[in-house]
Amino acid sequence: MAVLTSSARTQPAGSKPVGMRRLSQLNWFGGAAGWLWLVIVLVPLYWIVVTSFKDQGAFFTQNPFALPTDPTIENYRLVIESDFPRYFVNSVIVTAGTIIPAVAISFMAAYAIVRGAGSRLLAGVNGLFLMGLAIPLQATIIPVYLLIIRMHLYDSLLALILPSIAFSIPLSVLVLTNFIRDVPKELFESMRVDGASEWGMLRKLALPLTRPALVTVSIYNGLGVWNGFLLPLILTQSPDKRTLPLALWTFQGQYSVNVPAVLASVVLTTLPIVILYALGRRQLLSGLTAGFSR
C-alpha cells in the first residue's frame, strides 16, 4: 500500500520502475488515509477549543463548529477560580517527584545490567523488570492501597509518587539498557585504562551518550504520571491533594451542564503539556520510534 512512500525516496525521479500507474493509485490511497486521520484527530480538538470560548447560550444555539461570535474567557475564569492552580501545582510536584528519581535509578540499574552482562544475578533482575512490562500493574492497586495506609501516607502526594516511581521502572530500564548497549565497548575500555571508576564512566561516558534516551523516557513516563487517574482516585481523598485529571473529573461532575466551562478545563489542563510538546517534540518523536521499534 503506502509502502511506495518508503521506496519512492530511494529511487531518483525519472527512474520509476514498472507499474507506475498502479503505484500512484496506491500512493493516493495511503495519502488519503493519512489526511483522513488528520481530520479525525483535529475535529474534536478544534471543537474543544472553539466551544471553550463560547457562553452557554451560544453553545446551545450556534453551529458547533462556528467560531464564537462573542468570544468570552468567562469559562477560563471559572476554572481558575475553582482551585485549578492548586491542582496544577500538585500535578507538577507529583510528576517531577516521580520522574527525576525514577529515571535516575532506572539509569543506574540499566548501566549495571549492561556492564554486568554475564552476571546471573543481574540477568535475573533484568528478567524481573521485563516481567513488570507484561503485568498490568494497576491490578496491584489494592495491596498498594493497603501498603500506603500502613505507611501512613494515605491522602498525601508522596502516596502517588512512590508507586508511580516503581511503575515507571520496567519500561525505563528496557529502553535505557537498549541505548547503553549501543555505546561502543572500546570507549569503556579506554576510560578504564585511564583509571576511571564505574561511577565515573556512568557520569562521563554513558550519561552524555544516552541523553536523548533519558529525555524520551522522562517525557514518556512523565506523560503517564501527569495524566494518571487511578492512583489519585484511590490514594487521595481531600480536595487539596487532587491532581489535574481527578480535578477535571470532579469539575465535570459539578458543572456537567456547563459544557463550555468543562471544555475550558480540558484545554487548561492540557495546555502545559502541549507547550512542552511543541518545544520538545523532535526529541520525543524520534526517541519514541527508536525506543520501541527495536
Place this chain on the structure above:
Amino acid sequence: MVVPALAMFVVFGIVPLVGVLLLSFAQWDGLGAIHTAGISNWRTVLSDPALPHTVLVTFEIMFLSWAVQTPLSLLLGVFLAGRQRYRALLAVLYFVPLLLSSAAIAITYKALLDPNFGLGPGLHLGFLTQDWLGKGNLAVGVVIFVVSWQFIPFHSLIYQGGVRQIPTTMYEAAAIDGAGRIRQFFSITVPQLKYTIITSSTLMVVGSLTFFDLIFVLTAGGPGDATRVLALDMYKRGFQANLMGPASVIAVLLVVLGLILALVLRRLGGSTTASQQEGA
C-alpha cells in the same frame, strides 16, 4: 547500582503482586482488620453469574480495539515513514491526542456525543444524533473508537520507526523482480515488521486490560453492565462495595490474563528480547 531500582520495584511492584494473591484469600473492607477467608472469595466470584459477561466484554473490547488499531496504525506508520516534510508535520499533529489524559478525552467525547447538545443535534445530522452511551452495543463501539483515537497515533509511530529500519535494498531487489507495491507490502514490509507488530500488539492487548480511567469516566461501566470490563469490576467491588477480597480475586485474574497474553504473543514472535537486540 541496581539496588535502588530493584528495591523500589520490589516494594511497590512485586510485594503488591504477592499481596494481591494473599488478599484474594482474605476478608477486608478497606478500613478495618483483615481476616483470612479461605477460598470463599474465589467461590463467590467464580460462581457470580455476572462474571462471564464481564470477561466477555473485556475480551470483546481487547480484540476489537486490537483489530481496529493494528491495520490502521500499520497503514499510517508506513505512510509516515516517507521522508516528505508534510508527513513529519502530520506526525506532530497525530501525536496530540496522546498528550490528553484519558479523563480529558472521556469528558470531551461524553459532551461531543451527547444526544441533546452534542455534535449530532448541533449539526442536525440524524445519524450522529443517537444515544451513544445509552445503548449497550453503541457504548462498546464508542469505547473502541475513543481508544483508537487516543492510541493509533502512538502505534503508528512505532510502525514508522520499524519501517524506516527495513533496508531499502530489499525494495529495490523486489522492484527489479517485478513485484508491485501491494506485493512488496505483504512480502517485505509485513514480514520485516514482525517484531514491531508483536511489540505493538503486546502493548495494545496488555494495555487494554487497564483501560480503567477512560471507561470509568466515559460510561462508568454502563449502560447497565455493557462496558463493565474486569478492571472496572475490580474497582467497583473493592472501592465502591468495600469487598477487597473478591476485588483481589479479579485482580489476580487480570494479572494472570496479562501474563498469559504476553507469553502467547512472545511465543508467536519468537523472543521479544531477542528482537530488541537484533533490531538494534
